[in-house]
Amino acid sequence: MGLISAYVAPWVNNIVAVDTSEAMLSKLAAKPALRGKVEVVCQDITDQPLDAQFDLIISAMAMHHVQDTDTLIQRFSEHLRPGAMLALADLDTEDGSFHPDDVKGVFHHGFERDQLQAILEKQGFGNVRYLTAHTVNKEEKAYRVFLVIARKR
Numbered sequence: 001m002g003l004i005s006a007y008v009a010p011w012v013n014n015i016v017a018v019d020t021s022e023a024m025l026s027k028l029a030a031k032p033a034l035r036g037k038v039e040v041v042c043q044d045i046t047d048q049p050l051d052a053q054f055d056l057i058i059s060a061m062a063m064h065h066v067q068d069t070d071t072l073i074q075r076f077s078e079h080l081r082p083g084a085m086l087a088l089a090d091l092d093t094e095d096g097s098f099h100p101d102d103v104k105g106v107f108h109h110g111f112e113r114d115q116l117q118a119i120l121e122k123q124g125f126g127n128v129r130y131l132t133a134h135t136v137n138k139e140e141k142a143y144r145v146f147l148v149i150a151r152k153r
């Protein structure tokens with residue numbers, strides 16, 4: 001938790017880390033690279049938006065845990081200034097074997113890139129670009145992870 005935030009930290013003034021898990025946020029806040037730079041917020045922004053706007057929103061491997069993708073992307077859009085950037089990494093559509101059966105809160109077995117692009121464009125994003133950021137190999141299966149970058153219009 002907080003790996004990407006720690007990489008980004010030297011280039012930004014402040015980071016607001018949002019998660020619904022206090023435990024995950026505590027791990028993030030303990031990273032030396034983030035000390036004095038991060039504010040943690042334990043909140044589901046699909047239910048309760050923040051009273052703030054940002055220049056960049058990043059999310060890694062969290063979107064498949066949020067049931068309502070449309071509302072999540074709408075919230076991201078509402079929280080970004082015009083011209084600001086969104087960067088989301090998550091699984092390409094997989095067969096449901098990525099998480100063990102007993103893992104709770106998995107709402108999506110990855111995403112179809114063109115369907116997610118349509119949601120992004122509907123919610124006010126342009127310049128949508130995809131790349132394959134990573135491949136997770138486990139139990140003889142390969143799971144592709146995309147990175148999508150988009151600009152708030």
Ligand SMILES: C[S@@+](CC[C@H](N)C(=O)[O-])C[C@H]1O[C@@H](n2cnc3c(N)ncnc32)[C@H](O)[C@@H]1O
Nearest residue numbers: 001002018019020021024044060061062065066
């Ligand atoms: C697989 S972890 C990824 C964590 C981190 N981004 C990383 O790459 O290490 C998924 C995270 O999504 C969080 N999460 C699940 N539902 C959420 C929601 N509705 N709003 C915010 N975070 C949520 C979980 O608490 C968990 O920390």
